[in-house]
Amino acid sequence: AQSVSQHNHHVILSEAASLELGCNYSYGGTVNLFWYVQYPGQHLQLLLKYFSGDPLVKGIKGFEAEFIKSKFSFNLRKPSVQWSDTAEYFCAVKVRGFKTIFGAGTRLFVKA
């Protein structure tokens, strides 16, 4: 069965530190890849997505992610985090069929 693994469940950073959240998926075919974010008290919303083309994808608020097909990975990065980036981040994969499969999430806390 397809699955999505997020390596870190909790990450604590100071403001201005760099961020990288790992995401690996298990599926050998064509995939659509997403990162969703849930800010405290808010609903899940799309951060960025990859369908095809340039494997380096840029999203909102300075986030980017790189699709590395050979590693089945789609890691999320941001060069300098802000206190307002405190949130839970979910990696998600869409394969054949209708469902989008989510990872367990990574809770990021940024210290001011």
Added chain:
Amino acid sequence: GAGVSQSPRYKVAKRGQDVALRCDPISGHVSLFWYQQALGQGPEFLTYFQNEAQLDKSGLPSDRFFAERPEGSVSTLKIQRTQQEDSAVYLCASSAIPSGSNTGELFFGEGSRLTVL
């Protein structure tokens, strides 16, 4: 409305009670999904509708779970004879395009938090 609306936001049920959770998707969105999110976990797929057709219900955990979208807009997720393990946040998401080989962005509601005592 501007976004996906879910009700009730919070529901407490006694074990064995039936519950109904409502989702009002973004107007015109053809795709509608239900997800279950247990504490500390990511959303788990339950079922998918394209307009009024339920095309995938492979994620429904048992026959106590039933979903419908009779007119292709509002959807209801019904859980019969609730059990403690049904306690979770139930998320509804909609999308503007059919979810076949490709998919658009999922727009999520704020969820319905169900607690079964």
